[in-house]
Amino acid sequence: ARPGISAPPMPISTFMRALILAAVCLASIAIWTHVTTSQRIGSVMTRATRPIVRGVPRRAFGARMPVRGVPTTSRTVVTKRSSLVPRSSVGDSNKVVIPEDYRFGGTLLAVATLLGPALHLWPQFALHALIGGFLTFQTTRVRFRFSDDDLDVVFTDGDTPVESLGTESSGENVLQGGGENKWSFKSMTNWEMWWPGFPVLVYFKETQTKPEGQPHFFPIIMDGKKLYEQMLAKMGPSKNAKPSLDDWNLDTALESTPVGRQLKEQLDDDVKEKLREIKDFRDISKLFQS
Secondary structure, three states: OOOOOOOOOOOOOHHHHHHHHHHHHHHHHHHHHHHHHHHHHHHHHHHHOOOOOOOOOHHHOOOEOOEOOEOOOOOOEOOOOOOOOOOOOHHHHHOEEEOEOOHHHHHHHHHHHHHHHHOOOHHHHHHHHHHHHHHHHHHOOEEEEEOOOEEEEEEOOOOOOHHHOOHHHHOEOHHHOOOEOEEEHHHEEEEEEEOOOOOOEEEEEEOOOOOOOEEEEEEOOEOHHHHHHHHHHHOOOOOOOOOOHHHOOHHHHHHOOHHHHHHHHOOOHHHHHHHOOOOOHHHHHHHHOO
């Protein structure tokens, strides 16, 4: 290269481009397959559990029907229920299911699109696309449930009500101590959320898996505010004071970390006031309003 003129970056090889594109395509196909398979299973289950009798209207089932030897004025009811239909347990009504939230995985995929096709930073593109695709896939099936006594994690199949699923659907928590994905609130010794207001990661420690304590980390692929609400109400006090739901905003998130506090010190007073008004990603535009 000439003096004073930097050499252009070395273009990525055709093989690497094909490899990265194949990885993104496989992640997209996995997500699409999971969603469509769940829908097909749901339709098959509906047909399998539907009573079929020729000449009898479908609405007749579950209503009064004449039975041989029994007067039609009797209150006898003939019904048919398949064993494939899950029976709700007594405590299902007390379970709170935290709904899914695709913003975390979607944000990483959006960043990957910017890094790759726009800026041609292909290694960074591959990393963000891989993590974003994985988190998006996990968001389609992972559900947190809170009962009166414990927290558990289940995998939904898109057909069975989440309240009726057992923890065997999510298998054993091999990466974080083993055992089933169900922990009693009495065993919780500490919990944190980074960061209240704009959550990204949740943490809790329990003594049910190990007497000395087992930490657990989960990315926020569910409704962070509703998760925080249930944790405040049921998981007991944390070692660090937690803000109330009324203080759920960007100002609280910045105050939660040393880096955030340093960043806040460099902001103007008008911007600091607007931080309290930003309670969601959709409110970010308020920072640029005069």
